[in-house]
Amino acid sequence: MLWGGNLGALEIRAEGGATRLVARFPYGAETELAPGRREVIAPRAFADRIAAGEEIHLLSQHDYAKPLASTAAGTLSLRDTDDALEIRADLDGGTSWAADFLAAHRAGLVKGLSPGFRVNDGGERIERRAEGMLRTVTRAALFEISAVTRPAYPLAQIEARAWETHQDRQPYRGMVNPLNRWRA
Numbered sequence: 001m002l003w004g005g006n007l008g009a010l011e012i013r014a015e016g017g018a019t020r021l022v023a024r025f026p027y028g029a030e031t032e033l034a035p036g037r038r039e040v041i042a043p044r045a046f047a048d049r050i051a052a053g054e055e056i057h058l059l060s061q062h063d064y065a066k067p068l069a070s071t072a073a074g075t076l077s078l079r080d081t082d083d084a085l086e087i088r089a090d091l092d093g094g095t096s097w098a099a100d101f102l103a104a105h106r107a108g109l110v111k112g113l114s115p116g117f118r119v120n121d122g123g124e125r126i127e128r129r130a131e132g133m134l135r136t137v138t139r140a141a142l143f144e145i146s147a148v149t150r151p152a153y154p155l156a157q158i159e160a161r162a163w164e165t166h167q168d169r170q171p172y173r174g175m176v177n178p179l180n181r182w183r184a
Contacts, residue, residue: 036132046142066097112151116144
């Protein structure tokens with residue numbers, strides 16, 4: 001399995017309720033994994049397992065012993081677009097590793113997003129360049145997405161926010177600070 005990742009900003013708010021992680025893994029962003037070795041994930045490269053409804057996990061640091069959410073549990077949803085893989089996960093902090101994960105985010109220690117995948121047969125193109133090689137992943141089996149300390153890709157956006165249930169909503173108090181609203 002190969003892991004790639006993206007660096008992003010994370011925001012956590014202590015407003016009560018569960019915490020929602022919102023992330024975006026952009027397609028088409030070229031990155032240097034090692035000197036002379038570059039990689040890009042093509043649009044919809046992860047579409048097969050997502051469309052098939054296969055189980056995919058959100059993990060802390062690519063560790064299956066530290067699951068944070070999953071599609072099978074209904075706490076992780078993935079939306080595959082032409083521009084990016086969009087991720088939404090509801091975290092309740094009910095496990096020690098989820099609490100540790102949220103604390104690490106609050107401390108600014110975990111800032112990136114990284115998918116764990118296996119490239120399908122025929123799912124890559126290798127191009128030799130003067131400065132090295134470029135691998136374009138066109139089809140891959142996505143198994144997990146991880147929040148990581150040091151990602152390989154530089155462009156993901158990650159946010160984690162506490163959110164309130166419908167029953168917990170506060171009465172209207174005038175204009176809402178845009179930093180406290182969900183992003184569409």
